Amino acid sequence: MGVCKEATVEDAISRPCRRRRYRTRMLNAVEESLNRVRDNISGDKEDVSLWRRGSGFKSSFSTSETWKIMRGDRVKYDWTRGVWFTQATPKFAFMVWLANLNRLSTMERVIHWNLGADDECVLWIMESSYTSSWSEIMQLAAEGCNMDRKRLLCFRYAFHIAVYGIWRERNRVRHGEKLMPITVLKKVTDKGVRNKLSVMRAKRVKGMEDALQLWFGTRV
Known part of the structure; x- marks a missing residue:
């Protein structure tokens, strides 16, 4: 091809312009690519940087x-709309995200890593009173099911804190600490929601001015 191996693209296209054909298909493809670049070069215009976008190359990033x-x-x-939403606390949302993807380090999974591990459940908070399905809860958190904005936020945030609190409690007991009474866990969840809504009220988040009053109404 008459191009040294250290040559740049600029060196290759600036060599004497003579259309060539080679016996090797790859060399012909390289020659055609160089010719296309050479044909697109305009000496009276400056080069510009373009950013790749979904609709092609654009000047804006x-x-x-x-x-x-x-x-x-x-x-x-x-x-995911019920996990990653405005005003969500990252550590709570991350825990719910892992739970929904079945990626939490449950004892069922741990027992595959350590055959000698004790796989007995350490939490009996729900017991036989638990009747709601996870898929229905996630659907409700994602779609809202005709709940207004304030009520949906309260539901989502309480759900996030509950999942986070239960998982944290499971880990505490698994590492030898005493099980927290369910009444205390409820109070922790309630306090977490109230603190979040109080901060939002202090920041005057639009549409959430009376969200704290709504939450208090659900606790009666």
Whole structure:
């Protein structure tokens, strides 16, 4: 091809322009690519930087589109709306996210790592009174089922704190600490919701001015 191995693309396209054909298909493909680049060069215009976007190369940069291109396409799940929502606390949301993906380190999973581990359940909070299904709770958290904005936030946040609290309690007992009474766990959950709504009221979050009063009404 008449191009040294250390040559740049600029060196390759600036060599004497003569259309060539080679016996090797790969060399012909390289030659055609160089010719296309050479044909697109305009001497009276300056080079510009372009950013790859979903609709092609653009002069403006988009963080969200760049992130999507780097990650690739992923399946979208409706239940994520009940996990990642405005005003959610990251550590609570992360725990619910792991729970819904069945990625928590339950004893059923731990027993596969350590055959000598004690797999007896250390929590009996729900007992026979638990009748709601996880899928129905996640659907309710995601879709709201005709709940207004304030009520949906209270439900989602209380759900997040409850999941986080139960998992934290499970870990405490698993590591030898005493089980927290269910009444105390309820108070911790209630206090967590009240603290969040109080902060939102102090920050004057639009549409959430009387959310704390709504929560108090549900506790009667």
